[in-house]
Amino acid sequence: MKLTRRFYDQPTVDVARQLLGKYLVRKDAGGIISGKIVETEAYVGLQDRASHASRGRTPRTEIMFGPPGFAYVYLIYGFYHCLNFVTERADYPAAVLIRAVEPVEGIPLMQARRRTADARQLASGPGKLCQAFAIDLSLNGADACGDLLYIEDRGQDAPSIVARPRVGVDYAGRWKRKPWRFLIRDNLFVSKP
DNA sequence: CAAGAGATCATCT
DNA sequence: GATGATCTCTTGA
Numbered sequence: 629m630k631l632t633r634r635f636y637d638q639p640t641v642d643v644a645r646q647l648l649g650k651y652l653v654r655k656d657a658g659g660i661i662s663g664k665i666v667e668t669e670a671y672v673g674l675q676d677r678a679s680h681a682s683r684g685r686t687p688r689t690e691i692m693f694g695p696p697g698f699a700y701v702y703l704i705y706g707f708y709h710c711l712n713f714v715t716e717r718a719d720y721p722a723a724v725l726i727r728a729v730e731p732v733e734g735i736p737l738m739q740a741r742r743r744t745a746d747a748r749q750l751a752s753g754p755g756k757l758c759q760a761f762a763i764d765l766s767l768n769g770a771d772a773c774g775d776l777l778y779i780e781d782r783g784q785d786a787p788s789i790v791a792r793p794r795v796g797v798d799y800a801g802r803w804k805r806k807p808w809r810f811l812i813r814d815n816l817f818v819s820k821p
Numbered sequence: 822c823a824a825g826a827g828a829t830c831a832t833c834t
Numbered sequence: 835g836a837t838g839a840t841c842t843c844t845t846g847a
Contacts, residue, residue, distance in 0.1 A: 669839070678839070688832060706829030708840050725839060755840045765831085796839050819840095 631779045636696035636772065640715040640722040641808060644670040647713075648812050649787040651780040652729050654761045658737050661761050663729030663751055665779070666815045669794045670808040671712070672722045678800035681721030691769055692721040699777055701758070701768040708755030711763050713772055713779070727795075727809070728752045730817040731760070753819040788813040795819070 631650070636643060647665050654661040671679035671692075680702070681692045691700045692714055700712040700723050712723035729751045731738055738750045738760035751757040758764070763777070772778050791807040798804055811818045 671839075680839080683833080686833070702839085703829095703831055705838060705840055706831075710839060712839085727839085753840070759841095794839070799838090 629781045629783075630773070631697075631781060633695070633697040633773055636713060636715050637717065638715065640670045640672045640724060643713075643715045644668040644724045644808065644810050645789055647724060647726070647779065648789055648810055649784045651732065651782055652726060652761070652777075653780055654734075654763065654777050655775060656762055658762065659734055661734035661737060662732045662780075663757075663761075664732055664784075664817075665726060665728075666730050666812045667726075667728035667818045668810050669725040669727055670722075670810075671725065672808070674721060675803075676800075676806075677803040678794055678797035678806075679721065679723075685721075689721060692723050694718055697772045699767055699770040699772055701763060701765055701770075703765060704755070709758035709764050710754040711758055711761075711767075725754060726757060727754050728817055728819045729757055730815065748817060752817050787815075 647668050650665050651662050681689045685693055695718045696715050698714045700714055704710055712725045714723045716722045731750045739745050742750050742760050751760045770777050790811045790813050792809045794809045
């Protein structure tokens with residue numbers, strides 16, 4: 629069951645927690661790729677100094693200020709892409725970063741794109757995941773209620789969740805301490821234990 | 822293992 | 835002109 633726009637229109641931290649155990653699905657010319665989401669981070673509102681949106685409405689962050697259920701993809705360090713899904717109402721900038729998935733479908737394709745056979749190295753990090761799933765700036769603004777890139781609920785049990793501070797946001801002052809990174813407990817495919 | 826360097830470019834000042 | 839919601843490789847215990 630594909631998640632609906634209503635799902636993304638909830639408090640961002642709730643969405644980040646609920647996404648654990650759901651399935652990220654990517655369809656393109658190469659075929660279908662999917663993976664179980666095992667790690668997420670919440671970026672919440674204008675005040676959150678860790679969020680790109682804290683610097684205000686710019687061409688790049690415009691998507692975060694838009695309606696929920698759309699992909700926010702950006703390039704980081706000139707090399708890697710990061711995938712987010714926009715949450716909450718329009719004009720309130722918020723999104724959930726997908727940090728890691730456990731590969732499920734399309735593993736040979738992921739192995740080719742990542743140049744490794746090691747399942748734990750395919751999508752255990754936001755940049756790796758985008759490489760494995762062939763996600764780049766052309767998917768920025770893609771509708772998560774469409775067919776290219778979306779999330780499915782496959783009726784899994786609710787996983788046991790661990791909360792930690794977010795990664796790589798040392799510049800964010802007191803916001804760097806917010807425990808808004810969520811992982812499935814003891815999962816082997818997270819970016820860092 | 823842990824720590825450090827370097828890669829490279831869209832975006833914002 | 836500076837910087838980053840990262841990753842890989844190398845170095846050295």
